Amino acid sequence: MKKRPIGKTILYVVLIVYAVITLVPFLWALSSSFKSLGEIVSGSINFIPKDFTIDNYKQIFTREPLFGRWLFNSLFIAVIGTFLNLLFNSMAGYALARLSFPGKKSIFIIILAVLMIPFQVTLIPNFLILKEFGWLNTYQGMIIPGAVNATFIFMMRQFFINFPKEVEEAAAIDGLGKFGTFFRIVLPLAKPALAAQTIFVFMAFWNDFMRPLIILSDESMFTLPLGLNSFKGQFISFWNYIMAASMVFTLPILLLYAFFNRYFVKGIKFTGEK
Amino acid sequence: MAKSSFSKKSRTEAGQGYLFMAPVLIILGIFVIAPILCAIYLSFHKVELLGGYNLEFRGLDNFMKITFDDRAHIALKNTVIYVVIVVPLQTLLALVLAASLNAGMKGEKFFRIVYFLPTLTSSAVLTLIFMWMYNQNGLINHILDTLHLPTYNWIGDPSVALLAIMIMNIWATAPFFMVIYLAALQDIPDSHYEAAELDGATGLQKFWHITVPNLRPVTSFVVIMGLIGTFQLFDQSYIFSGGSGGPNNSTLTVVLLIYQYAFKSLGTMGYATALAFLLAIIILVATLLQRKFSKEESLY
Numbered sequence: 001m002k003k004r005p006i007g008k009t010i011l012y013v014v015l016i017v018y019a020v021i022t023l024v025p026f027l028w029a030l031s032s033s034f035k036s037l038g039e040i041v042s043g044s045i046n047f048i049p050k051d052f053t054i055d056n057y058k059q060i061f062t063r064e065p066l067f068g069r070w071l072f073n074s075l076f077i078a079v080i081g082t083f084l085n086l087l088f089n090s091m092a093g094y095a096l097a098r099l100s101f102p103g104k105k106s107i108f109i110i111i112l113a114v115l116m117i118p119f120q121v122t123l124i125p126n127f128l129i130l131k132e133f134g135w136l137n138t139y140q141g142m143i144i145p146g147a148v149n150a151t152f153i154f155m156m157r158q159f160f161i162n163f164p165k166e167v168e169e170a171a172a173i174d175g176l177g178k179f180g181t182f183f184r185i186v187l188p189l190a191k192p193a194l195a196a197q198t199i200f201v202f203m204a205f206w207n208d209f210m211r212p213l214i215i216l217s218d219e220s221m222f223t224l225p226l227g228l229n230s231f232k233g234q235f236i237s238f239w240n241y242i243m244a245a246s247m248v249f250t251l252p253i254l255l256l257y258a259f260f261n262r263y264f265v266k267g268i269k270f271t272g273e274k
Numbered sequence: 275m276a277k278s279s280f281s282k283k284s285r286t287e288a289g290q291g292y293l294f295m296a297p298v299l300i301i302l303g304i305f306v307i308a309p310i311l312c313a314i315y316l317s318f319h320k321v322e323l324l325g326g327y328n329l330e331f332r333g334l335d336n337f338m339k340i341t342f343d344d345r346a347h348i349a350l351k352n353t354v355i356y357v358v359i360v361v362p363l364q365t366l367l368a369l370v371l372a373a374s375l376n377a378g379m380k381g382e383k384f385f386r387i388v389y390f391l392p393t394l395t396s397s398a399v400l401t402l403i404f405m406w407m408y409n410q411n412g413l414i415n416h417i418l419d420t421l422h423l424p425t426y427n428w429i430g431d432p433s434v435a436l437l438a439i440m441i442m443n444i445w446a447t448a449p450f451f452m453v454i455y456l457a458a459l460q461d462i463p464d465s466h467y468e469a470a471e472l473d474g475a476t477g478l479q480k481f482w483h484i485t486v487p488n489l490r491p492v493t494s495f496v497v498i499m500g501l502i503g504t505f506q507l508f509d510q511s512y513i514f515s516g517g518s519g520g521p522n523n524s525t526l527t528v529v530l531l532i533y534q535y536a537f538k539s540l541g542t543m544g545y546a547t548a549l550a551f552l553l554a555i556i557i558l559v560a561t562l563l564q565r566k567f568s569k570e571e572s573l574y
Contacts, residue, residue: 014374028406095295122313257390
């Protein structure tokens with residue numbers, strides 16, 4: 001009986017130490033974003049700024065006039081891209097689970113095979129194709145190639161296979177066609193699966209670094225990760241600005257996470273079961 | 275009569291099926307399937323992009339070139355070292371964190387949220403935060419100094435730059451895999467543990483003899499995901515070195531090299547494609563090997 005509390009204490013120490021290790025970089029970044037340049041340069045190690053200032057947050061928008069534009073580009077690409085993914089992946093998942101058409105099996109196998117191909121193989125031809133289309137430095141060039149996702153087509157198929165058939169049969173009796181059934185009845189009931197997808201797809205668009213690096217060369221089309229990288233090059237010793245910009249960039253994802261927290265774990269669980 | 279109406283019905287359904295699949299088929303066709311075929315073609319050619327395209331058939335030259343390209347060897351070596359160190363450590367850390375969290379601790383939710391922050395944050399932001407901490411007179415050197423440990427020029431010294439990226443990425447990725455482990459831990463029946471407790475097993479014994487073996491399939495998944503992710507290291511190296519892979523090629527990875535050959539130098543796009551195929555094959559082989567080993571283990 002005596003062993004238990006000691007074991008638990010050790011576990012708590014492990015958990016707390018690791019929580020501190022996780023939090024310190026974020027707290028340090030947050031604190032630096034409220035410090036003056038003088039304090040940054042002096043190399044002082046205090047987490048509470050000596051003279052607290054929100055000036056850095058104002059400066060990043062005025063010193064880098066494109067910062068607001070980058071924020072907009074990132075949001076626009078991520079929101080539209082996520083919406084298209086939800087729509088297209090669910091439609092495909094539904095067809096693969098519920099409709100019968102010639103070639104269904106081969107299509108499903110091709111989608112599974114696509115999961116295995118590393119992104120780098122298709123990267124260079126993708127660049128050339130987008131160049132042919134005149135889609136470099138455009139929103140569609142950033143959105144369309146990523147508008148479907150093999151992993152989530154697969155996930156939606158699994159979801160719809162387990163979906164009660166009676167619901168659709170009732171809808172059919174009420175005279176709804178396949179499209180009506182799908183958009184009015186099935187899709188609204190697929191909310192949990194869609195929510196899990198939302199956060200993962202949004203994060204993938206929002207955080208993507210390599211695709212924009214290749215597709216976007218015009219500064220006004222940059223997304224935040226690229227903008228942040230060029231910002232760092234411009235203001236190399238202004239770590240107070242760089243950290244403020246980093247914090248602005250992190251906030252939307254934290255809000256999304258707070259909102260979809262429940263589904264997040266479910267989504268990861270699914271990836272784990274795959 | 276009945277038969278024809280049936281076939282009409284199935285024809286309509288087939289049409290609807292293709293309509294539902296259309297966006298996926300078109301996008302995968304243009305941006306995945308066609309590019310794979312295109313990549314195979316490019317890898318056998320020298321590609322010049324000056325105004326138009328200039329393709330010269332070179333047979334297997336691009337693949338042969340890999341064998342005597344020093345930078346490719348360095349990139350491969352760096353990537354392999356990175357994978358071999360990061361994958362086991364992040365897997366172990368994820369497992370330990372998950373097992374600790376799963377022991378019925380108070381404040382589980384709090385720890386879960388905290389541990390999850392790095393997964394949510396973009397690689398660009400994390401890299402910048404760590405570069406700021408790795409600064410010569412930054413937080414990390416300050417802490418090391420306080421503990422009377424040696425300090426380093428983390429970003430500028432070729433002997434530690436890759437290590438700096440490893441530490442950062444283990445820290446950033448382990449919590450994601452922790453969540454996968456947590457989900458699996460909750461599926462291990464309590465009866466297993468109760469039986470062991472009756473036999474007088476300690477916590478650590480239970481961990482090694484019940485938790486670890488029960489988690490083998492999940493570990494296999496975590497290791498494969500880890501292998502795929504680590505072999506593709508790019509963002510952090512790129513931001514850390516400003517795209518160069520420096521200092522002295524110490525943070526040059528295979529994907530960074532592919533990027534450089536494809537987009538930063540002329541006439542090497544075909545060679546970059548060949549390197550991309552090499553990477554794909556390496557990842558595939560590593561994944562298959564891992565599968566084979568984990569299967570053999572489970573026989574005993």
